[in-house]
Amino acid sequence: MDVLSDVIAVMRTGQPRSARVAWHAPWAQRFASVPGSAGFQVILQGQCWLIPPDTDPMxxxxxxxxxxxxxxxHTLADSPSTAPVAAACDPDDPRLLQRHRFDAVGVPGGDAPATVTLCGAYQLDPARAHPLLRGLPELIHLPAHLGRYPALRATVELLAAELERPRLGTDAIVPALLDTLLLYMLRIWFDEQPAGTATGWAAALNDPATCTALQAMHRDPAHPWTVATLAAEAGLSRAPFARRFTALVGQPPLSYLTWWRMTTAARLLRESDAPLSAIAGQVGYVSEFAFASAFKRQHGTAPGRYRRAG
Known part of the structure; x- marks a missing residue:
C-alpha cells in the first residue's frame, strides 16, 4: 500500500458514520469536540455558516x-446570530450506522428554504496516531469551484444519493464511499500545499527522494532496511539522504522504520489471531523475543498483554 492508504488503514477503527441532514431556519447546531475522531461537513443545498470556537464565522x-x-x-448555523443548541445530529451516534438520514426542523412548517448537509465522523485510534495526521491543521476548507476536485465531487454525489434513498447494498456502499471521501480530502490538501513553502509531512510526501524511501518502508516493512539501502532506493548518497529524511519527517529513517513496524504490529495484534511469531516476521523480526522487547519499548506493554487488553 502507499503511505497515505497505509496510515489510514492503521489508524482507522470501527465504522465511519454519516447522516444526511435537512435544516430549516432559524437553526444553529453545536457539534461537540470528539477526541480520537475526524469529522466532516458537506453542504449539499442552501447556505450556512461554520462557527469555530476561536475564529471568525465562515x-x-x-x-x-x-x-x-x-x-x-464547531457550530453550523443559518446565521452567526442564531443561538446554538446541542447537536441534534451527532456523527458519533451509533444509530447513524443504521439510519443514515436525519431531518432536523428548526421551525415546524417554516417557509425558509432548507439547508441540506452531510455530516460524518471517522473513529481513529489515538494509540496509533501517525504524525502525518497530527500535523494537519484543525480545519481544512475545500471550497466548491467549477471544474475543481471532480473525483471528490463525484464521491459526494454518490454518498448523498445513497443517504437520501437507501436501497439494497447501502450499508456496504456507504462505508466504502466514506473511506474514499476521507482519502480524497487528504489527497487534495497535500497536493495543494504550495511548492517550496510546505513543511513537515506535506513537504515529505512532495519530496521525491523522501517519499520513495517512505513508500519502500511501507511496501515491505519486514525487509532488512539500512540507511544505505533506503538511500539507494531514494537515489541519494547515505549522508545527504539521512539529513533530508530527518529534516522533513522529524525523525531519522531507521527510527521511523521501527515506529512504523511497531504501529503495524499493534494493528495486527488487535485485528488478527495470528501468533506472535508470525506477526514478528511480518514486521521484520526473526526472533520473537527481539520483537517483544521492541514492542514493549514502543507501547509500554508486552505484545500478548496488548492483545488481551484490546
Missing part, C-alpha cells in the same frame, strides 16, 4: 467541504 455554499482532522468542536 460562510459555506453548496459544494463546500469542511474536514476537521482532530474532531474539533
Amino acid at each position: 460562510p459555506l455554499a453548496p459544494g463546500d467541504v469542511v474536514f476537521l482532522p482532530h474532531g474539533r468542536g
